[in-house]
Amino acid sequence: xxxxxxxxxxxxxxxxxxxxxxxxxxxxxxxxxxxxxxxxxxxxxxxxxxxxxxxxxxxxxxxxxxxxxxxxxxxxxxxxxxxxxxxxxxxxxxxxxxxxxxxxxxxxxxxxxxxxxxxxxxx
Numbered sequence: 303x304x305x306x307x308x309x310x311x312x313x314x315x316x317x318x319x320x321x322x323x324x325x326x327x328x329x330x331x332x333x334x335x336x337x338x339x340x341x342x343x344x345x346x347x348x349x350x351x352x353x354x355x356x357x358x359x360x361x362x363x364x365x366x367x368x369x370x371x372x373x374x375x376x377x378x379x380x381x382x383x384x385x386x387x388x389x390x391x392x393x394x395x396x397x398x399x400x401x402x403x404x405x406x407x408x409x410x411x412x413x414x415x416x417x418x419x420x421x422x423x424x425x
Contacts, residue, residue: 342386351367365404
């Protein structure tokens with residue numbers, strides 16, 4: 303009975319661990335860009351921010367960045383009103399390994415200097 307309980311616990315824990323994996327992102331690289339918030343989805347389990355920016359070729363682009371849960375945002379002193387469409391930001395993130403315009407946030411710095419950290423799993 304005890305062994306089957308332990309086996310069940312391990313099987314149930316595996317999906318939770320994989321959910322929080324950042325394997326799809328290249329943690330050895332941190333990229334930054336300046337742009338404008340198009341959308342900040344204050345949602346669980348991870349908030350998302352879409353930033354519109356102009357790339358090095360002069361083309362308009364958008365990137366989706368995964369960040370921390372709303373509870374972590376609150377602990378850092380942020381509220382949903384702090385992230386508005388049109389706000390200028392600089393975002394630092396680990397890029398997607400597949401080359402897509404997505405990433406996991408390291409930090410986001412607002413025009414006022416206020417800094418949100420987190421999203422990337424720490425070693």
